[in-house]
Amino acid sequence: MAISLRFNHHVLTSLFIAITLATVKSVHTTTEATTTTTNTEFVKSSCTFTAYPRLCFASLSTQASLIQTSPKLMAHAALNITLASAKATSAMMVRFSNSSRLKPREVSAMGDCIEELGDTLDELRKSIGEMGQLSGSNYEVYMSDIQTWVSAALTDENTCTDGFEGDDMNGKVKVFVRGRILVIAHLTSNALALINHFASIHG
Numbered sequence: 625m626a627i628s629l630r631f632n633h634h635v636l637t638s639l640f641i642a643i644t645l646a647t648v649k650s651v652h653t654t655t656e657a658t659t660t661t662t663n664t665e666f667v668k669s670s671c672t673f674t675a676y677p678r679l680c681f682a683s684l685s686t687q688a689s690l691i692q693t694s695p696k697l698m699a700h701a702a703l704n705i706t707l708a709s710a711k712a713t714s715a716m717m718v719r720f721s722n723s724s725r726l727k728p729r730e731v732s733a734m735g736d737c738i739e740e741l742g743d744t745l746d747e748l749r750k751s752i753g754e755m756g757q758l759s760g761s762n763y764e765v766y767m768s769d770i771q772t773w774v775s776a777a778l779t780d781e782n783t784c785t786d787g788f789e790g791d792d793m794n795g796k797v798k799v800f801v802r803g804r805i806l807v808i809a810h811l812t813s814n815a816l817a818l819i820n821h822f823a824s825i826h827g
């Protein structure tokens with residue numbers, strides 16, 4: 625009898641501990657899930673300030689846990705993604721222009737475009753640098769720099785695309801380059817919109 629009671633007591637204790645742990649775990653998981661949802665919702669609602677909200681969400685929802693609900697981190701992450709994408713495109717265009725049999729007119733347009741993408745990379749890198757150091761005392765100057773550089777990056781991308789206009793260009797090359805640059809330009813436009821949004825609520 626005594627043994628059976630002790631046994632039952634142990635069983636009950638273990639059961640109690642198991643239930644307690646399960647409850648703690650479930651509360652914890654629920655909190656995490658709620659936070660994840662909140663972060664993702666924040667990214668989604670911030671994307672409504674951009675001209676390409678679907679691209680914005682597709683490119684930034686994976687960064688939701690990093691961004692949390694900070695408009696500043698949202699703008700910073702958008703710049704990071706734009707830089708990474710512009711870097712990849714630039715490298716791809718260098719390879720493409722070296723390996724393909726392009727007409728002289730295309731080689732020349734490609735060369736100009738690669739140069740303009742290089743300027744874009746510089747402008748994005750400088751913007752990211754100042755974004756990371758933005759503080760109360762330098763806010764006005766840095767924010768103005770960032771807005772200027774990101775706008776310049778957008779102009780450089782459009783100049784690159786313009787070089788591929790005209791009927792003397794190979795259709796495939798034209799479509800390929802314009803398609804890639806268009807994505808970069810849209811990502812840049814989105815980043816600028818998120819920067820301007822952050823600036824507007826910062827005051």
Ligand SMILES: *[C@@H]1O[C@H](CO)[C@@H](O)[C@H](O)[C@H]1NC(C)=O
Pocket residue numbers: 687690691697698700701704
């Ligand atoms: C942006 O990239 C830098 C380094 O490349 C990283 O340290 C930083 O956490 C990133 N920030 C966001 C918000 O993605």
Ligand SMILES: *[C@@H]1O[C@H](CO)[C@@H](O)[C@H](O)[C@H]1NC(C)=O
Pocket residue numbers: 718719722
């Ligand atoms: C492409 O060609 C240029 C010279 O035309 C050369 O400087 C560069 O290293 C080459 N890049 C690659 C990735 O092959």
